Amino acid sequence: MSTPRRMSLQNHVLNPVVGRVLRSPLHRLLSGGVALITVTGRRTGRSYTLPVMYARGEDGLHVLVGRHARKTWWHNVRTPAPVRLLIGRQEVEGTAELLDGPQAVAARRNYLARFPQAAREVGEDTPVIRIRPRPEPRSDAPPYQHVVVSRFGGPEVLELAEAPRPEPGPGEARIKVVAAGVSFTDVLMREGAYPGGPRPPFTPGYDVVGTVDALGPETGGAVPGDLVAALTVHGGYAEYVCVPVSGLVPVPAGVDPAEAVCLPLTYVTAYQLLRRVARVRPGERVLVHGAAGAVGIALLQLGRAAGLEMYGTATADQAGLVAELEATPIDYRAGDVVARVRSATGGGVDAVLDGIGGAVALRSYRALRRGGRLVLFGHYAALRDGRRDLRRTAGFYAAGAAVLAASLLPGGRRVRTYRIARLRDRRPDLYRHDLEHLFALLVQGRISPRVAARLPLKEARGAHERIGREAVTGRQVLMP
Structure with a gap:
């Protein structure tokens, strides 16, 4: 495991009881087997925190989801997804993924060796989530620009910021964004009016089109240089964004990226x-x-x-x-x-x-x-x-x-x-089928998205102002 890095969780702790435990010495005593995991909802982008038991393995941390039929959080990590773990009052950012086959069998065995008292609740069908640390941004990584919602409010809360270029985790691809759609949903998230939406600070942007720039460890299913589309829910107003490879859909050759980004959402x-x-x-x-x-x-x-x-x-x-x-x-x-x-x-x-x-x-x-x-x-x-x-x-x-x-x-x-x-989370196969069908219609000229404006990232505030004034016909597109 990489060295955990300290980070304030004030914006991520939604349960006040969990929050008190998180900030108290009690959590340090529990951290030999209990961690606090923060999972980001796939549908909304809101994060929520809950305690989990884990066992260390050679390939990361293993979390068994007991009574999984009654739990909902683990549905968000059945495909690789970013999570945060707090262990001993220190935070580790990582990627969670569902194991299967021999890996899952070995992980259950490892877990029961650590917690033999859990044998009554652990069966052959008990899901195993593996959490591996997210690579730290390289020390020599060039900065990238992204738009940040610093607090809930009007368009003035949109700020252009710089950060080290992110590194993709296992199962993820880093996308160099070519086009990011601006939608009314982004306005709702900025205002804090989107049900279950993310809390500041966050980067808005529900959908992107871009080229695969890098792949995380042990990640297949995409090739650097591919032009792809993704439904990010948030994070798209940026020069680079890391997304699960499983959510990428190829964009046909020759398609205008500004028109293509009108399709995923x-x-x-x-x-x-x-x-x-x-x-x-x-x-x-x-x-x-x-x-x-x-x-x-x-x-x-x-x-x-x-x-x-x-x-x-x-x-x-x-x-x-x-x-x-x-x-x-x-x-x-x-x-x-x-x-x-x-x-x-x-x-x-x-x-x-x-x-x-x-x-x-x-x-x-x-x-x-x-x-x-x-x-x-x-x-x-x-x-x-x-x-x-x-x-x-x-x-x-x-x-x-x-x-x-x-x-x-x-x-x-x-x-x-x-x-x-x-619907995308419940039936990802339908979402992929529908988007691929729409790309075919676009290539055939049977649909024609109306691009209202092509703007640089720094114009995100103006784009939101025009939506508020109902002064947009069609879709505005940010093109980093």
Whole structure:
């Protein structure tokens, strides 16, 4: 093991009881067999801390996940994932991965030799997590730039910082970022309004396209120089980022990186909303809220290709874009949206895709025909002018609860929620399939992402300001 390095865990300790133990002499007494592990949630980026028992092996530390069917944290490390261990009040950063085969058998044997009292709880199917230390940045490593959210707040909290270039851990690749998408989700994380989002300091950036620059120890499945895409959830606003190799998807040759980075989050979201969640069929009528936004444009393009009759809410100035995408524009600022939708469709639409929520969710439900489907997937209504607003946040969740409750009543209208990272974690094979399919459509010219601006990293603050002012049509892209 490398020499542990001291680091403040103030921003990573969420459980106050665990925090008190962590900072007390008691933990030093326990550290012969008990460590505190901090695991980062794959879906949200939020970190949480819990005690685990470990045994040292020649290839790292082994943690057995007893009663794993009742635990959720270990799902985040079934593929290589970064973790932090606190042992004897000193911290070790490492990479956790699930062992199988002879390695797992040897690790269980090693663990039981250390803790024979655990024999009753350890079986042949007990998962074994191996934790190996993350390589320290080389002393001669050149610095790299990344954008840091120093505290929750407005665009002014985005700061350009330098740090030693990171070294990839086992199962990871270091990506030299060519393009990083700027999304409304990044704004929510910056404001602290994203459910389960990371705590400052952190680097935002939900998706990236870049070239494989280096591989961690004993890592295969990628080749340096490959152009790849990844859904990072956070960390993308940087010149370099380390990500698990298992999450990389090759980008076809000749594709514009700025267009390619629109696919891992925006177009996969749109595709899965239509195909995986709403399960639309050709000829059905679909209403899209925020039709001139990045996801809205993707929904209209994919809906047209699927043979759907598309309707999109937008401002009067954006009506031309919606019509250009062969959808019927509806000015949400001019009169009763529900009445106009019902009039145009003869009773309501088959599906509503709502990335706004709040009061709009109530109208979305009313715009459905009997048997229609409403999918809630965004939090736009929780903010005011791009800033967190407690009253609007409360209204957002109240409205969401109301339509979910209404879906239980007789009437046949169904309501579902969607989050891309959640579905990606549950079915990574589907995520990869959908992204590869969308790359094929991009190469064939059947979809055309709208890149609103190509910006250097230092313009991240301005990009967030434009999102707050609703002054963006399409997707802004940071290009380090």
